[in-house]
Amino acid sequence: MIEKNFEGVSVRWVIALKGEAEEIIKNYAMKRVATTPFPVYKNKDLDMWLILSGIGQLNAVAATSYLYVKSDASYNTIWINFGIVGSRNFKVGDLIQIDKITSIDFQDNYYPSPSAFKNNNIERCNLITVNKPEKLFENDGAYDMEGYGFFSFAKKIAPYELVSVLKIISDAPGTDLSKIDKHRVEILVSKKIQFIEKVLENLLDLQKILFLQLRDPKYFDEICLQKKFTFSQKVTLRKYLTQWQARFPLRNPLEEIGQRMTASQILKKFSDNLLR
């Protein structure tokens, strides 16, 4: 399960329909926090949100961008598109993780990062995003209606490695689509929930690596509060404080700062100390 005390946890689910989302909402104890323009759910303790996008690529992009703003998602956020798909290559109920995404409308292809697949033993598959439910399944792979739109936006707001598309096979050639109802989908998802958790845990491990890279060095906020630094001075300060921590882990840089020192004098002082 998710370490609640780890401050970097940040997860967003983008799922087309309630039936597909129900087990995720339950499993991660999320409650509805908005109804329009898209239903949005949130866990009360964790920075974990879920949005019901509706069907289709446009809805997927709109919902992802809406949730990005609404939830104030940081760059270091995990984005997962989850849902049901059809395929001629897998059995109904199989969970698959997507490693290539194509669209019948666009030339560019997307490739979710292999870092996200490590050690989870979940079958991998390419995804073909189409504009209406697929019945013929002429090509190998899984067919959906949201994945491409979702990924094309999510990769701009988060690192590739934290964006994942996860699907469950709900239909194969010859399946009567009218029989895939909400209840049946919920059962399919509930049977795979432990594997879905595993995928998320792996992504959380990657998120930790990034969190440690992105956080400000110790004392950065305190020093910025004491004196006025320009943007470029803040960049330099961040660099010097990072180096300071590595070189003088036991020396508090605040003690080097005299009351009347300007921002430039503070930077000069740090620089001189770090020279040797």
Place this chain on the structure above:
Amino acid sequence: MVDTIYAEDEIIGTKKAQEIISKFRHAKVTSIKRFGEVFNPSNQNFRIQKTNPALILAKKQKGFVLDAPKGFGIGDQNNYYFSHMYNCLYDCSYCFLQGMYNSANYLVFVNYHDYQNEIAKTIKKHKEEKITFFTGYDCDSLAMEPITNFINDFVPFFSRYKKALFEIRTKSVNNTVFRKHDPLANCIVAYSLMPEALAQILDKKAPSVSARIKNMKYLANKGWRIGLRFDPLIYCSNWKAQYAELFANIFKEIKEENIHSVSFGSLRFPKSFFNKLLQYYPTSEELSFLRSNDKGIISYDQSIENEMNEYCRLELMKYSDARKFFSCG
């Protein structure tokens, strides 16, 4: 090792691509149009990718042979480098590749013949002039040899061009390929070295320095010519004693006559590379001594650089002819 292979449609059916793919029976192979689709997108994180790098097989389209940077060389007036591969099996903390590329995936260009044609043309252009070709700067060719067979293909190729030097820069102790071929007088196996204690911290996943020295000795005894590369020189609290010990250990094992050249240069990066590295390794003491100089390069203070270069030069002169010494930058 590799569980994902991306292969360009154009080369996936070639003998070389199939030979490489066959070595990873459990890997998932995904076809791609061009390697840039996977390798180039921004917003990728090198360090995260390093946890599970994929292998990309591609065709190099142009830029097979490139001019070496000015001032870089081991004695010849014409210096070139070529890269059949980007990224490395090892994970050295100071490696500039982390700053240069968005992706940590291993990218291998499989059209070796195109490289060889361009190299042959370049040699022809310089006729009787001395010329050196460097490899192993954007990857460690020897470390990946069991997969790529690069050296196995290029040693016979360079045996046809005696006037052209071929340098293989490495940290690998894999010597299988050198046992398969007779020593080549115009091939230098150049080892990147640093004091053992520093290497234990910085040269992650690479063989220990003592193992590298042992392998150099083995190759030298077989008749291969050895290059010593102290690049980068790393500044730390007791660097003088550490480097003195390293030099003594090397020359205790290897005869001076087997050394083709010795080169050294201190740690330096373009600014953008350094900023990424500092983000990846915020607790690195080694990076904490670096500063931006007036040319926009991040390096040690000039006085540190001069002191290190001078000390290492004098120390190495105890063991080797100074005419074999070259600067790396």
